[in-house]
Amino acid sequence: MKFVKLYKKEMRALAGLALLVIGITLFLDLFLQTRVDKWTPSTPEAASAAFFVVLPVWAVIALVYSVQQEWTGNTIYMLLSLPVRGSVIIAAKLLAVLSWFVVLNLFRLVSFLLHFRSTLLWPESGSPMHLLAFWVGMLAFGYLLGMALFLVLMLFSMLAGRLAPKFCGAAAFGTMFVSGWALFRLTPIISKLFGWLPGTPVKVWGMHSGVLVMETVVLNTAHFVAIALLGAGFFALASMLVERQVEV
């Protein structure tokens, strides 16, 4: 209940930033569509697709804005006066950024398809489009998880940076590098500890000699567990920082 309230508040706080991007996306695509026959073929499409890259940057900016704004607007007093755990506060922020991130990506995708590849939206059954859609879906999922992990590290770094009152920007960057490095170094080590875990079989679509088939691929569970644990660890550290160390 408390989490839901905070989450809704965070969503609303970021709505402006998100709608801005939606607006730009729409405007851009409409504009590019008019250039389809005027510019070199495929260029407008490529430009539209390239806009995808802006979205992770947006997510980073949104998170920074979401956190910094609490301090510059003094609303951090409001958050700290509420009887909620630190983990709830930061989970709400992270989830809000991710939620808008998903919305923006979906919007970007749909807008792109509508303007440049409307046939893709209604593929015939059995066509390679199913395969493409499936893999795009898998990629998207991985992309989202990766983004989530990255944002957790960023949040942790921002909060840690605040501990050094005079150089919090530099300290935040420094912490980010160290955390990232720690993540890379620790993942294989922790992974080995969980090496005894059985692999996870996953049924995937694949293409063999022009025919669509279902195969089973075995994923290395240990790696995922390691990353998940480390991600949870950074999240816990960030929660602790909010509860114990943050001062106004």
Added chain:
Amino acid sequence: MHDAQVIVKACSLSKHYGSIKALDGLDFEIRRGVILGLLGPNGSGKTTLLKAMCGMVRPTSGEVTLFGQKPSHSTKELVAYLPEIDYLYPWMSAAETVQFVSGFFRDWSAERAQQLMEQLEIPARTKVRDLSRGLRARLKLVLALAREVPLVLLDEPLSGIDISSRAKIIRAIVGEYRTGEQTIVLSTHQVQESESIFEEVMFLRSGKIVLSDQAEHLRQQHNCSIQDMWEKVYDR
């Protein structure tokens, strides 16, 4: 009176910011059912003390306990803290702010909130950023007084506010105050308006307690108002 439960206790409470001693070895007890005036000029440590009492700031040394516990996210259920600064989300309307905060506290009384909003004449649908300073101060007060909470900390609730808002605020505080059960600590650097509601007063200077006594006792003993005591204490 002396049997009343101790709500806040400080032992050698100190808070240093670098070389600045915002709080310097404070020792005191605040008993239940009292309206305490925390007095002192700007920079005397009043705000830091209130923040330490609700966990917004951690002591450099010594300790402060609330209901026998260290300030934590669970003591926040028992304390209503009103900072001096503007801490409300500017994009929320007054009603939305009340709605937002209410969901976090079990001791929230919606009827009281509604009644206070009317009594203090706060326009429900106006966004916080469009409210005048006086109205924002009144809205902050609603957030504190609509809760049935044993300890209320008000940091300069009257400063920079227009006279009519000040009178309304004082009336609301006195009206909602649960005698004997609720403890209110009100910090101010302007004593005139509020001295008649203080039962006890504590004068701070440079993070230390200079004088702490019952208001009526001081009046009787020194034949002067708390305002006059202020001058005696600080203009040396």
Added chain:
Amino acid sequence: MRLDFDLAKPIYMQIVDEVKRCIVRGELGPGEKMLSQREMAQSLKVNPNTVQRAYQEMERLELVETLRGEGTFVKNDVMLVKKLREEMASETLHSFLREMASLGFSESEVVQMVSESLGNGGSREYAGGEANA
């Protein structure tokens, strides 16, 4: 009941004195119900505990009585007004005489000044007031 406090003196005593004045002036009749402590505190903008102390003092002085669950009432005693009036007059008189003596006026000077002041038919204090008995 309007009261401009002298904040240099204990407030609770000033509340008691003002209630006494109200009784003497007839604004509060015998047996009449008084404002609740909270109502009085709110209208005067005074700490409710201070009002409580005033009420306790008034009860001690037998000016009022509190009936549990019903409120506080002025003592239903017609002699009360007379008694209070005399008490307050006596206090004011003594305080006046003390002050005049400290200023160096003799008794006869004081008597003369008082009758002159009253005789100037229309001294402010009595203009429009009831005739004194």
